Amino acid sequence: MSFLPSRRRRRVLLGAAALTAATIAVAGCATQSPESGGEGADGDFSGQTLNALLITSHEGAGNWLKEHFEEETGAEVNLTIVPYDEIGSTLALDQQSGANTFDVAAPWYVSIGDLAEGGSIQDLTDWIDETPSLDTDDFIPSINDPYTLVGDRRYGLPFDGDTHVLFYNKEILERNGITEPPATWDEYLADVKTITENEGDDGVYGSAIFGQKSPLILGAAYANRLAGFGGEFVDEDGKPTINSPEAVAAAEALVDAVPYAFPTAAETDFGVGNGAWYDGKVAFIENWTDLGVGSE
Template sequence: MRTPSRRRPPRAALAAAAAGTLLAPLLSGCWVGAGGAGSGGDAVNVLMVNNPQMVELQKLTAAHFTEETGIKVNFTVLPENDVRDKISQDFANQAGQYDVATLSNYEIPIYARNGWLREMDSYVDEDTAYDEQDVLEPMRRSLSGDDGRLYGQPFYGESSFLMYRKDILEREGLTMPADPTWEQVADIAAKLDGAEPGMKGICLRGLPGWGEVMAPLTTVVNTFGGTWFDEDWNARLDSPEWHRATKFYVDLVREHGQAGAAQSGFAECLNNTTQGKTAMWYDATSAAGSLESAGSPVKGRMGYAPAPVEKTESAGWLYTWAWGIQNASRNPDNAWKFVSWASGKEYEQLVGDEIGWSNVPAGKRASTYENPDYRAEAAAFQEMTRLAIGRARPDDPGVQPRPAPGIQFVGIPEFTDLGTRVSQEISAAIAGRQSVESALRKSQQLAEEISEEYEGR
């Protein structure tokens, strides 16, 4: 039962609370990155997540971007949870330590609303070679602010889908449905357990973090008929749909998933799949580039299917790791030069030529999917990726109206804290430290605090 509503605080108090929420998980102490306290001269300081395609970018920058422009780039590269904390600290305080950071389509509208980001319309208008209209429309829309102006440029875009070892399924006499349901996936996972020594049926994220375990789990909740909040901002984490979806997810990963699931995120599942330790993996479409790269042991052995469903026609998320320029940047023009290079056609060509077209940070430009080199090398997954992005419905991801946009998140500032705290409860259930019922009871109480702030808006 809902607790009685308190009187809603004024908008100014809510804004302050939202900023506080974004800053809640800050790393303690003072820390100075590679470029010192703010960039100087021609240098640009970039804070980014340690995903494989970002690491490749870091390796290519000096010999290409810096060589061509004379602009040195100082990178600070951190795991997802850590980088989010550090970005929120620097950008919320407008400290200017970092000129550019990797932000998602969750943060960018919120950061823009708070005045933390520099608008990019003036740059794309002048930089005609960048070809902003080539950027896929869902990405442009998701990286715009309330004022309709651009505040981010995508490095890569993604949805989510099911990746599976087609050779193992074939050997075991199993067929992946063209549009699998979660029940069908669970049945296949059970049959693939032990198909090879040490192989588990499926890998699913269990690592705490609103962008870790809560991303895939929320898509499961959506398609099972659940929602974080109904259209009147009533918290619904104690609903039968949430319970069924969460119990399904927890049971599946505990019974047929990877060892140490409660500490497994994207990176761990990628390693498990690449090393042949898991037969299936539901996660970001961007992972396929690594699985199909030239040095991957599973290249050519993977199959790809749409995100599994139950009550909805589609279930994949919509996400982009994008570049945002801090308003307090001391070198915004050089920052844009880096952003336009890292998100431009020239960089995609560079990756294709030097690393391989399957590694291109795709999912953001229409021209990528028209490039014959990319289409040939990424043939295993490129069409399924494009389909997944096209089918994603950020404004209507479930079976009921929503009060805020988002598929694998709720597009409000408070979600960073709420999603992280709920993820800790879910992860504890995956680890066997508490029941799903206990995890959701605590999670409902956390969500009700947000309900009280938004009720009646």
């Protein structure tokens, strides 16, 4: 879906307004620090174990990488999978309690500062600088720096930086006489209302809204609308603008769509929403680009 210019009166729908990324970080008390080299310096990690902490949506990729990493290195990889909004607290508790279960983790990048300050993850700056094979000059600076830097020190390596977009099911739109995807949030509301009123009794709804209490996921849907209405989270002085007319209109637009969403919006998480999408039960879903795999 293409970008549209932000015009307040048109209530513009932005196809991509929220960004997220995951960062690989080394746990603060990992059994072997990157600098130490050790027996695995030549790529042979036979007899060693790597305990990794990942989020639910990365489980499939994690299992695939686990299989290939074990085959290529001889190491044993143990994966622990937790919900997206629990990975930071899980990692911090592991280190603070002294359990020191995890060697590496992939936390949400906004938690890097707190994790670094609390000693839950290691400073990797010197190791990164001394490992030319990482080729960090090839990383996009606007992703690499915000996702790994705390002050002037790096605490991880980014491996996932993607865009929040609006996906739509062409077949459902066509069944309901909708010939084009919406270009504004008003059009989006009209479309989801039409679809739910026509097919809701058959278990097909206008949209899936991730309303479960998760600041990142629900916040991304709000950010899409905030950008579309021409609003900002903060002004030029860094002061919150959450009560601005644009911010209020964005919240109202999200609330207005809830009655036409897959039930129940307040309980819909990644698993429920994505399942409804793949089952052809919703016409629209706001998600990150990896949802496109398997959506054709």
